[in-house]
Amino acid sequence: MALLHNRVSQKELKQRLLQETEPRTTISFYQYFPIEDPQVFRDLLYKELHALKVYGRIYVAHEGINAQISVPSSNYEAFKSYLYTIGPLNDLRLNIAVDDDGKSFWVLKIKVRDKIVADGISDPSFSMEVKGKYVNAAQFNELTNDPETVVIDMRNHYEYEVGHFESAIEVPSDTFREQLPMAADMMKDAKDKNIIMYCTGGIRCEKASAYMLHQGFKNVYHLEGGIIHYANEVKKQGLSNKFRGKNFVFDNRLGERITEEIIAKCHQCGQPADTHVNCANDGCHLLFIQCDNCVKQYEGCCSKECQDVIHLPIEEQEILRKGIDKGRNVFNKSRKRLRPRLNEKE
Template sequence: MQLLHNRISKRELKARLFAETVPRITVSLYKYFTITDPKAFRDEVYLKFSELNVFGRIYIAHEGINAQISVPENNFGTFKETLYGLSPELNGIRLNIAIDDDGKSFWVLKCKVRPKIVADGITDPSFDASNVGQYLKADEVNRMIGREDTLFVDMRNHYEYEVGHFENALEIPSNTFREQLPMAAEMLKEHKDKKIVMYCTGGIRCEKASAYLRHKGFPNLFHVEGGVIEYVRRAREQNLPLKFVGKNFVFDGRMGERITDDVIAKCHQCGAPCDNHTNCNNDGCHLLFIQCDGCRSKYEGCCSDACMEEHHLPAEEQQARRSGRIGLARSYRAE
């Protein structure tokens, strides 16, 4: 019988990953297309990718597929053939290759069926996700940025924008995409006469956001093809000046890709220049925050004195304190 889920402990999986000698390639991909039977498609994807030792996170829904994964370098060609063969809609799909990659981004394959591949909160049946804005390539992005008739809009979460963004881009201050969409429509209504360029990490959110704003009557919409990842890759290949400053947050174990040397954020505890995200070591918290090396040592990877104290308690007492308590925060996750 073929297994359709992982049965190995997290500790063993991590040990296996760090014992590997074959380099890995971290890649993200997405595609909006109709999947009639997401469960059957999910099982096929899981089985085929497991055979190729692919790790990562894959979401499948009626509206398509969204994946952030790592692939052994020696299996990459076979992986692409397998991916392209899953559906005609996936044949030749763009793959966003990680910019700053140590190959240790994932240690297990998780493949899940979800209502949508990116949670958007849209319930209007007349919404057409395929009616998107115009794609912009790297050179086109550079030509448009800074123009008075153009507004760049960041469709990522606040903690992503905090460590890196396009020059003078407008932040939609939110921690979830579903909150951002109506907020963006409201914030941008006085700019309907401008060209609005939307961007995100790999393209999946800004593509849907452009369709949402079209649905709301915005006429001049664009989005960066392949998001920040593809923009930076193409800009470097073409020796173009980088208009994205700082670090690009990513939803895996790396938590970020260094784009430029600029550090535009600060440690949340001492205020020193820093753009390194971490999750609080206290199992009852796991707050995602920015912490410098000095504060990491001082607070032992925790976000506060209270969390550091709780982190040192016996496991039974930690569980007793957490029982019935609303979580202090959440770990990062792709939304």
């Protein structure tokens, strides 16, 4: 019987990826559709994709599938052919990464979840069958030429910070489940306006559009394929690009450049920068923006305290990571935990 999960260490798998010579293609896709038995579906999917040397992160739930993967370029057509044999996924749009080095993932993980996007919605009358209208890149540009059109970014603060559409409204929250009621409340006086919602690849804004309609909004749209598909389409069609900066992505790249404009700042010195890193202290791993100068000065750490930690003997670092006297070195990606910024001068 084929193994249905990985048993090789992450370190070894990452090293194997770095030694690969064949190019890989990074792809994201999702689909809301009913899955009767997510575990059975997950196991079948794992066997097929593992055989095609697919790496990545896939979530399966009763409401559908959400995937970010990489596949050897020589297996791309075989992967697509297999995917399209699954009825609800036939001819599904596949978002090809904009700025891809092929090193986005090094292991295949397929997990069964309660939902493919955690939304906090408990109302049984809510349905994904009633959702906003798709707009493609050209339609998005046309609608946003009207100053009365409202554009809402349905991503987290650290995604919005490095790149977003012109005049897009940020919903200042840490999680998607918090954003949904906040977005509805922020727009309560704009129920008759055209509202366009967008996200990275389309999965969050599609659900958000359904939620807004459920809350009584009338003219709700969502950007087809999200930022990734938009960036590919404006380039292919020679359209005006209304996105500024970098698109944050949830893989080893942590971002793909859409325009050369840098709209964010280093969290340590305040100079223009939009490169996300995780703190080099394994007991911290704060996600933050760091410029090249601060990388050298702090050795990839978010603070002097974490920098001191990485120079301790490994045994002492392991003790700290077990929860003994960690103090302020435990961080997360929360907006609240990033304020005030790390060492930024006012």
